[in-house]
Amino acid sequence: MDIKKTYSISELAKEFDVTTRSVRFYEDQGLLHPTRRGQTRIFSSKDRVRLKLILRGKRMGFSLSETKELFDLWDETLSGNEKQLLLMLNTLANKRAQLEQQKNDIAQAEMEMDTAEARCREALAELQKKKLQQAKAEKEEPVEQK
Amino acid sequence: MDIKKTYSISELAKEFDVTTRSVRFYEDQGLLHPTRRGQTRIFSSKDRVRLKLILRGKRMGFSLSETKELFDLWDETLSGNEKQLLLMLNTLANKRAQLEQQKNDIAQAEMEMDTAEARCREALAELQKKKLQQAKAEKEEPVEQK
DNA sequence: GATAAAGTTTACGTAAACGTAAAGTATTTT
DNA sequence: AAAATACTTTACGTTTACGTAAACTTTATC
Numbered sequence: 001m002d003i004k005k006t007y008s009i010s011e012l013a014k015e016f017d018v019t020t021r022s023v024r025f026y027e028d029q030g031l032l033h034p035t036r037r038g039q040t041r042i043f044s045s046k047d048r049v050r051l052k053l054i055l056r057g058k059r060m061g062f063s064l065s066e067t068k069e070l071f072d073l074w075d076e077t078l079s080g081n082e083k084q085l086l087l088m089l090n091t092l093a094n095k096r097a098q099l100e101q102q103k104n105d106i107a108q109a110e111m112e113m114d115t116a117e118a119r120c121r122e123a124l125a126e127l128q129k130k131k132l133q134q135a136k137a138e139k140e141e142p143v144e145q146k
Numbered sequence: 147m148d149i150k151k152t153y154s155i156s157e158l159a160k161e162f163d164v165t166t167r168s169v170r171f172y173e174d175q176g177l178l179h180p181t182r183r184g185q186t187r188i189f190s191s192k193d194r195v196r197l198k199l200i201l202r203g204k205r206m207g208f209s210l211s212e213t214k215e216l217f218d219l220w221d222e223t224l225s226g227n228e229k230q231l232l233l234m235l236n237t238l239a240n241k242r243a244q245l246e247q248q249k250n251d252i253a254q255a256e257m258e259m260d261t262a263e264a265r266c267r268e269a270l271a272e273l274q275k276k277k278l279q280q281a282k283a284e285k286e287e288p289v290e291q292k
Numbered sequence: 293g294a295t296a297a298a299g300t301t302t303a304c305g306t307a308a309a310c311g312t313a314a315a316g317t318a319t320t321t322t
Numbered sequence: 323a324a325a326a327t328a329c330t331t332t333a334c335g336t337t338t339a340c341g342t343a344a345a346c347t348t349t350a351t352c
Binding site: 056074088089095101102105113117123127 | 205206231232235238247248252256266267272273
Binding site for chain 3: 154155166170184185186
């Protein structure tokens, strides 16, 4: 089995560095499904995993509703219906294409950052050279100021 | 030199598949700086490049203001001031760290998609097996319906 | 010279993803 | 039992990134 533990809202919030407001919002949007003891939320380790996925999705530029669609789709997939299984495979293929695009974007960005950095270093080297020249000049022909 | 051409707002909008509204908005936010002929906007090839960068930034999860900061910073960097150069190098390092995080996220996502896909295919194979068994059974002991 | 096509400004509307009180309940600590 | 702590719901506010409509010029076409 899993870690089997349960979590309070503030435990999760602290662990993933989000506000409790956000966690409640994610529940509101149907992304998390805590049970209740009285009116207090109790989160399962499944919820914990999903929260992690939500946040990673965000870092990857996914909206909450996109992530929710994936969650829902996966839940239905687990029912084992053939149509759902095919739909899931299809969706996975689409997401893969998206990730490919992102990888291209990142590679491009990295290349451009390389050339930008190189230019910066060149410019800095220029400045250093000038400084040295000036220092030398002052040594041979000192300039006093008073 | 560059391609040296100029562009109308709708040319750019069509090429990058955005609305003119968006392009005007990007100008409003200080990301693009078209000149004017009368009151009509004329975009340079520099603007064109920046638009491309804006859109790539978006796909990578950057906000418009983040992108603007980079643009502004780069412009000031070109002035050759030492402090600006160092600041730029610093910023570049930060961005690189961000990209590393994104690459990790993508790699993780790809792994999970692999296992998800594998499960789907297993489940589908199960279904096929059942179908075959059933067809066989019906052949040996046909079931008529009328 | 009327009309269509492409451009403009102004301005209100909207969806997403929370922030931020306000006001109340439940539990634990002192 | 009083106070502090952690949780709750309700609800209005805010930022980002545009959409959409209205009303108006400018230029090209019939």
